Amino acid sequence: MPPDELTAARQDLTADCGRCVGLCCVVPAFAASADFAIDKPAGTPCVNLLPDSRCGVHGQLRERGFPGCVVFDCLGAGQRVTQDVFGGADWRDDPATASAMSAVFPVMRQLTELLWHLREARTLVAPGPLRDEVEQRLAAVEALAAGRADELAALDAGAHRREVGDLLGRVSEAVRRDVPGRARDRRGADLVGAALRGAALRGASLRGAYLIGADLRGADLRRADLLGADLRAADLRGADLTGALFLTQPQLTAAVGDPSTSLPAALERPGHWAPAPGARRR
Known part of the structure; x- marks a missing residue:
C-alpha cells in the first residue's frame, strides 16, 4: 500500500x-x-x-x-x-x-x-x-x-x-530480517541522553527504548522498529527515519527535528520543529 x-x-x-x-x-x-x-x-x-x-x-x-x-x-x-x-x-x-x-x-x-x-x-x-x-x-x-x-x-x-x-x-x-547491515537490537534499552550522533541503527529494534534527550542527530534509523520508544526531547535533526516501523505522530511531536530529518511518508513534520533556513516564522 x-x-x-x-x-x-x-x-x-x-x-x-x-x-x-x-x-x-x-x-x-x-x-x-x-x-x-x-x-x-x-x-x-x-x-x-x-x-x-x-x-x-x-x-x-x-x-x-x-x-x-x-x-x-x-x-x-x-x-x-x-x-x-x-x-x-x-x-x-x-x-x-x-x-x-x-x-x-x-x-x-x-x-x-x-x-x-x-x-x-x-x-x-x-x-x-x-x-x-x-x-x-x-x-x-x-x-x-x-x-x-x-x-x-x-x-x-x-x-x-x-x-x-x-x-x-x-x-x-x-x-x-533482511535489512542490509542490520544493527543490533536494543529493545527496552536505557538510552536517556545517549550520545548517538550519526549512529548506525538501521533495522534495529528500539521497541520500548528510553531515548529521552538522546542525541540522534544524523543517525540512520531506516527500518528501525520504534514501537513505544520514548523520544521526548530526542534530537532527530538530520536523522533518517525513512521506513521506520510503528512510529506515531505523538512520538515525533515530542522530539526535536528540522527540515533535514527524513520521515516515513505517512507521517507529518511537526509544526514546532525548526524551519528551513531563511523561512519566516509566524
Missing part, C-alpha cells in the same frame, strides 16, 4: 476535535511538572477548557507551560466515544454520562493506537499466513472498538495490547 493510501486508511484515526467534547481535557489527570503548568484531577475539566469544548490557549500551549498537551493525540478516540458510543452526548449532561465517558475513553484510546499499528502492519507483509493473522486481528480490534459503552468499560485492553504487541513483533522481525 503506497504511503498516501496508508494515510487514507488512517483517516478515522485522526483526531477531530470538532466532533468531540473535550474528553482529553477532562478525563486524564496530570500533575504540575515540565509537561503541565497545573495539577488536574482525573474527570475534572482543565481550567483552559471553554464551554464549546475547545482549548482557550491552544495556540500558546508550549508558552503557557502545557507541552504535554501538544504531544497528546487521541488518534480519533475522542470522536468515536462522543459520536459512536454515546450518540453525540456531552459529559456535561449528567454525572452518569460523565462517569461512563471517563471509563470508556482510555480504553478506546488504546484500541485506536492498536488500529494505527495494525493498519501499518497490513502494508508491511506479503500475502500469506502472517498477513492473514494481521487481517484477523485487525478485524477483531475493529469489532471491539465498535462495542457498547458497558462492553468497552469492561474490556481488558492490556491483554489485547499484549497479544497485538506479540503479533507486531513478528511482523517487525519479518520486515527487518
Whole structure:
C-alpha cells in the first residue's frame, strides 16, 4: 500500500476535535511538572477548557507551560466515544454520562493506537499466513472498538495490547530480517541522553527504548522498529527515519527535528520543529 493510501486508511484515526467534547481535557489527570503548568484531577475539566469544548490557549500551549498537551493525540478516540458510543452526548449532561465517558475513553484510546499499528502492519507483509493473522486481528480490534459503552468499560485492553504487541513483533522481525547491515537490537534499552550522533541503527529494534534527550542527530534509523520508544526531547535533526516501523505522530511531536530529518511518508513534520533556513516564522 503506497504511503498516501496508508494515510487514507488512517483517516478515522485522526483526531477531530470538532466532533468531540473535550474528553482529553477532562478525563486524564496530570500533575504540575515540565509537561503541565497545573495539577488536574482525573474527570475534572482543565481550567483552559471553554464551554464549546475547545482549548482557550491552544495556540500558546508550549508558552503557557502545557507541552504535554501538544504531544497528546487521541488518534480519533475522542470522536468515536462522543459520536459512536454515546450518540453525540456531552459529559456535561449528567454525572452518569460523565462517569461512563471517563471509563470508556482510555480504553478506546488504546484500541485506536492498536488500529494505527495494525493498519501499518497490513502494508508491511506479503500475502500469506502472517498477513492473514494481521487481517484477523485487525478485524477483531475493529469489532471491539465498535462495542457498547458497558462492553468497552469492561474490556481488558492490556491483554489485547499484549497479544497485538506479540503479533507486531513478528511482523517487525519479518520486515527487518533482511535489512542490509542490520544493527543490533536494543529493545527496552536505557538510552536517556545517549550520545548517538550519526549512529548506525538501521533495522534495529528500539521497541520500548528510553531515548529521552538522546542525541540522534544524523543517525540512520531506516527500518528501525520504534514501537513505544520514548523520544521526548530526542534530537532527530538530520536523522533518517525513512521506513521506520510503528512510529506515531505523538512520538515525533515530542522530539526535536528540522527540515533535514527524513520521515516515513505517512507521517507529518511537526509544526514546532525548526524551519528551513531563511523561512519566516509566524
